[in-house]
Amino acid sequence: MKVAVSGASGLIGKALVPALRADGHEVLVLVRRTPRTADEHRWDPQHRRIDPSLLGDVDAVINLAGTPIRPRPFTAAYKKSLLDSRVDATSTISEALATAAAADPGRRRVLLSASAVGFYGDTGARTVTERDGPGEDFLARLCVQWEGATAPAEAAGVRVVHLRTGLVLGRGALLLQILGLVFRLGLGGRLGSGRQYWPWVSLRDEVDAVRFLLTADDVSGPVNVTGPEPVTNAEFTERLGAAVSRPTFLAVPRFAISLALGEFGRSSVLAGQRAVPAVLQDAGFVFTHTTVDEALRAALSGA
Ligand SMILES: NC(=O)c1ccc[n+]([C@@H]2O[C@H](COP(=O)([O-])OP(=O)(O)OC[C@H]3O[C@@H](n4cnc5c(N)ncnc54)[C@H](OP(=O)(O)O)[C@@H]3O)[C@@H](O)[C@H]2O)c1
Structure with missing residues (x-):
């Protein structure tokens, strides 16, 4: 297949592009700077x-573009950049695909467009699948608009998949770098109550799910790209502590996270989703890393 990738220099894109090439696809990379290669x-x-x-x-087209979501306060300017960068990038691709489809309706096309499990908002201990509706916080509203930006491509008959990705665990993942360092210093501990679910997915499975969805012609719409067994933050903390052989008896109180990170802390660190990959599993996708232990081990060993 001829595959275009946007946001290719990010965590997922850097692992995905070589994997697509190894699969024999012709990959065209969309860059925002001056191109360096053909x-x-x-x-x-x-x-x-x-x-x-x-x-x-x-x-x-695999659309991964957007201002990186980092652990920092959600200022108005940062929120605008997070939202606009995603909606603008997705609209640009979606409209270009719709134009292409109008000119050449015979070709089958697919748009795999990034989204996030943040779509569901804070769902507590309730299990959520792709059938669940959106939450109400900023990240949930962002995901709704981000996904909505694919409408022109969908209307033109392009198969559209929304990759509702969880917390990607892999080499270079910023969250793991930060937590790994904190834990190695012996300062690791659960965040807030620790009862919030963290829907992790290994980088290997994220990449493999995208490769799988490229040719899964009967799958469209939202797809939770999350490991089959989401864990609470307390369990995640315990498993990460075990993986780096460090104690995890400390706990970071809710107010400290809220004070330091504001809305980001409340909606991303203290909240979570017990999201399960119902569509992927129904479609026959097989995960390499089925437990958070396996995913953490792989990530910390550089996989
Ligand atoms: N990693 C996760 O845990 C996770 C979880 C859920 C959802 N997602 C979503 O999945 C997508 C890919 O994730 P990732 O972790 O690979 O992202 P990432 O490392 O933050 O990279 C995103 C890429 O988007 C491009 N970009 C940066 N600023 C941009 C802007 N203002 N406008 C348009 N493009 C911009 C950059 O690529 P170029 O410089 O090459 O254009 C950047 O490398 C993102 O949209 C992310 O929100 C990721």
């Missing part, structure tokens, strides 16, 4: 600009 092509998602011919003959 397979890189410039686009300007901020101004919704893309050469209309670029996606004319691609079979698939």
